[in-house]
Amino acid sequence: MDFHAIIPAGGAGRRLWPWSTPSHPKFLLPLGSEKSLLQTTATRLAPLAQSLTFVTGSSHAEAVRRQIGSLNLDTPSLFVAEPAARDSMAAIGLGAALIERDYGPSLAGSFAADHHIGGVEAFHNAVAVARAGAEAGKLVTIGITPSGPETGYGYIEVGEPIPEIPGLHLVNMFKEKPDAKTASAYLESGGYLWNAGMFVFRTDVLLGALEQEAPESASALRKLAANWESLGEPAKLAWWEKVVRAPIDTVLAEPMSERGEVVMVPAAAAIDWSDVGDWEAIYQLRHQTGEKLANLSPQTPVFQSDSPDSLVYAPGLQGVAVIGIPHAVVVESGGKLLVTTRENAQKVKAAGLAADEW
Amino acid sequence: MDFHAIIPAGGAGRRLWPWSTPSHPKFLLPLGSEKSLLQTTATRLAPLAQSLTFVTGSSHAEAVRRQIGSLNLDTPSLFVAEPAARDSMAAIGLGAALIERDYGPSLAGSFAADHHIGGVEAFHNAVAVARAGAEAGKLVTIGITPSGPETGYGYIEVGEPIPEIPGLHLVNMFKEKPDAKTASAYLESGGYLWNAGMFVFRTDVLLGALEQEAPESASALRKLAANWESLGEPAKLAWWEKVVRAPIDTVLAEPMSERGEVVMVPAAAAIDWSDVGDWEAIYQLRHQTGEKLANLSPQTPVFQSDSPDSLVYAPGLQGVAVIGIPHAVVVESGGKLLVTTRENAQKVKAAGLAADEW
Known part of the structure; x- marks a missing residue:
C-alpha cells in the first residue's frame, strides 16, 4: 500500500x-x-x-x-x-x-x-x-x-x-x-x-x-x-x-x-x-560535549564566569555577560528577554502567556 | 575660614x-x-x-x-x-x-x-x-x-x-x-x-x-x-x-x-x-521594603517567578522574564546585557573589561 x-x-x-x-x-x-x-x-x-x-x-x-x-x-x-x-x-x-x-x-x-x-x-x-x-x-x-x-x-x-x-x-x-x-x-x-x-x-x-x-x-x-x-x-x-x-x-x-x-x-x-519542547531540550541538542557554553547566536559575544553549562541565544544584543549562574538560560528575541536556568525550563510557558500583554 | x-x-x-x-x-x-x-x-x-x-x-x-x-x-x-x-x-x-x-x-x-x-x-x-x-x-x-x-x-x-x-x-x-x-x-x-x-x-x-x-x-x-x-x-x-x-x-x-x-x-x-559601587549597592538603595522586585526601568514590563528580591534595569528591552533565580540582577544598557545575582555583584568588573573588546 x-x-x-x-x-x-x-x-x-x-x-x-x-x-x-x-x-x-x-x-x-x-x-x-x-x-x-x-x-x-x-x-x-x-x-x-x-x-x-x-x-x-x-x-x-x-x-x-x-x-x-x-x-x-x-x-x-x-x-x-x-x-x-x-x-x-x-x-x-x-x-x-x-x-x-x-x-x-x-x-x-x-x-x-x-x-x-x-x-x-x-x-x-x-x-x-x-x-x-x-x-x-x-x-x-x-x-x-x-x-x-x-x-x-x-x-x-x-x-x-x-x-x-x-x-x-x-x-x-x-x-x-x-x-x-x-x-x-x-x-x-x-x-x-x-x-x-x-x-x-x-x-x-x-x-x-x-x-x-x-x-x-x-x-x-x-x-x-x-x-x-x-x-x-x-x-x-x-x-x-x-x-x-x-x-x-x-x-x-x-x-x-x-x-x-x-x-x-x-x-x-x-x-x-x-520534541524540542523547552530550552533544556535545546541545550541537550545543541551543546558540544566538554563545552561550558552553548551560544546559539555566535555573532553575539558572551562573557561567562562561574556559569558552566549555560545556554545563550541573543541575536539582537551586542554582548552578554553571565556571572555566577550555573546552567543559566539567557534568551533574547525581538527585544524580549528570558533569564532562567535549565532546571526551570518547564516553567517558561507562564512568562510567554504574560508577555502576550506586553 | x-x-x-x-x-x-x-x-x-x-x-x-x-x-x-x-x-x-x-x-x-x-x-x-x-x-x-x-x-x-x-x-x-x-x-x-x-x-x-x-x-x-x-x-x-x-x-x-x-x-x-x-x-x-x-x-x-x-x-x-x-x-x-x-x-x-x-x-x-x-x-x-x-x-x-x-x-x-x-x-x-x-x-x-x-x-x-x-x-x-x-x-x-x-x-x-x-x-x-x-x-x-x-x-x-x-x-x-x-x-x-x-x-x-x-x-x-x-x-x-x-x-x-x-x-x-x-x-x-x-x-x-x-x-x-x-x-x-x-x-x-x-x-x-x-x-x-x-x-x-x-x-x-x-x-x-x-x-x-x-x-x-x-x-x-x-x-x-x-x-x-x-x-x-x-x-x-x-x-x-x-x-x-x-x-x-x-x-x-x-x-x-x-x-x-x-x-x-x-x-x-x-x-x-x-559608594553606589555595584549592583548590590544599587539594589539596597532602590528596593522598596516588602517589594519582590526593584525594576529601575518601570516602562519595561517584568515577569517574575521564583525570583524574589531581584533587580532589573532594561530600558532598551520590550520585556523581561526572570524565572527561578532569587536575587537576580538583569541589566541591559546600550544593547549589552548583564545577568548575575546580587551575591556576585563584586565580580562584574571582569565582564566590563571583557566587553571593551566587543
Whole structure:
C-alpha cells in the first residue's frame, strides 16, 4: 500500500518563549540549521511518502506553504488550513480523510512538524516496521527509549512482542506525563518508552475506529474532505465544529489499546528524537560535549564566569555577560528577554502567556 | 575660614557595567532621579562652599561642565581637566593648590562625584564638625557607621575622642578592604567605621604635609596651579608627571595618622551613605521594603517567578522574564546585557573589561 505523511503544524511552543510565540511558532523557526523544524520534518518524510499533507492554523498557512515551496520537493504537497484550532484528532482525521479521498484507502503516518530527529536512517527503519503493522490493521506508534527520567513526556507501557511482525510490541497502556519519582521508576524498569506522538495507520482503519468511537466526528470529516475545495468558510467551520475537540490519544489510541489494537515500534536509540519542547531540550541538542557554553547566536559575544553549562541565544544584543549562574538560560528575541536556568525550563510557558500583554 | 569643595570626578564604575562604562562613567549617569550623581553631589555641596572645583579626565571635562552648568548654581565653579589620570593625591592636591592660589589658605574638602548621600542634613552636620577639626590643623575624615559586614570598603579604626573639639576622634589606623571574617569582626567590635574617602583640611596643611612626604609633588602642584591657564598641554603634562601617582590615603592619610594628625567625624547613621559601587549597592538603595522586585526601568514590563528580591534595569528591552533565580540582577544598557545575582555583584568588573573588546 502507498504511504502518505500527515504533518500537523500547530502549537505555539510557549516553553520556548521568547524565541517561539503564537505569531512565530516553533515549527516555523530554524534551530541552528538553515532549515526550520517544519522544513526538516518535510525533508525527512519526502523520500518515504507519496504525498505530504500539512494541516495548520489559517494564520500560518501562507508561511507553511512558502517554507515548503522553497524546498522544491518532488513529493506532492497538500496544504490544509484548519477553520479553527481543534486539537490533534480533528487535524489528523481530516488529513486521513483527504488522503483517502485522493488516493483511496492508504497507509498514512502523522508526524509533528516541530520535533527533532537526529538519526534519519533509524527513523526510516522505524517507519518501515510501523507500516507493516499498519497494513495488518493496527494503529502503530513509534516509541523512544528514554535517555533520562523525563517528566515532560507521556510514556507507553511496552507489552508482549507481536509474533507475526518482528520489531512490533503490543502497547499495554499509555501513561500521562509522570512526576519525577514515577519517571525514575519507569526508567529503571526499562518497560516504558516515550510517547513521541507519531502514529502510523491505514486511513480506513483510523476513520473506521473513529466512526465507532465518535460517529458524528467521522461523518463530519468525510463530508469536509469530500467538499473541501468547494465549501465556503462558514460551512467548513460548521462541519469542523462537529468533530470532537480532543487529542487522538484519548479519542482513539487509549480505547484501541484496551482492545489490543495498538502496537508500537521501539525506535533504535540512534533515532535521537526530541520534541524540542523547552530550552533544556535545546541545550541537550545543541551543546558540544566538554563545552561550558552553548551560544546559539555566535555573532553575539558572551562573557561567562562561574556559569558552566549555560545556554545563550541573543541575536539582537551586542554582548552578554553571565556571572555566577550555573546552567543559566539567557534568551533574547525581538527585544524580549528570558533569564532562567535549565532546571526551570518547564516553567517558561507562564512568562510567554504574560508577555502576550506586553 | 572660607570653605571650598573639591569634587574629583573619575573612575569608570566598572562594577556597574553595562550601565557605567569608561565613556559614560557612573558619575555622569542618573540614578533613578533626574540628576546624575555628579549633579546631586554638586547640589549637596553648593550651599556649604564658597567655590566648587571639579577635577576630571579630559574626555569627560565637557560633559561635567555641561551637567554642572545646567544646574545654574550660585556658587562659582572651576573645571579642571587633568593632563592624564594620576590617582587621587594629584587630583586633590591640584584642587587644593588652585583654591589656595585664588582664595589664599582656606578650608577645603574633597568629596567623590559618584557617591550617594541620602541624609543631606546629617552630611552638612558632619562637614561642620570636620571644618572645626581642619581649622585646628588636622586632616579630617568622615567615617560611616557600618550597616553590615561589607567587604567592599576600607575601614577606619576609631581612636580616642579629641577633648578640644566635640564630635571628633583620633584615627588609630586605616584598614584595607577586609575579608568576610574580618569584616564581621569589625562590625561586632563597633570600633571600625567605613572609609568613605571624604577629607576635610586646610589647604596649607595639606600642601605642607605633601611638601614633607613628597617635596617634588608639592612644588610641581604649586607650579601647575600658578600657571594653569597659561601652560600648554605638553608643559602641563611634564609638571603633572612629577606628582606622585598614588591615592591620598597612602601618600598622606596613613603617615599622618601615625603622627596623630588625622581625626574623624563619625557621621550620624541618617547620612545614609553608599559608594553606589555595584549592583548590590544599587539594589539596597532602590528596593522598596516588602517589594519582590526593584525594576529601575518601570516602562519595561517584568515577569517574575521564583525570583524574589531581584533587580532589573532594561530600558532598551520590550520585556523581561526572570524565572527561578532569587536575587537576580538583569541589566541591559546600550544593547549589552548583564545577568548575575546580587551575591556576585563584586565580580562584574571582569565582564566590563571583557566587553571593551566587543
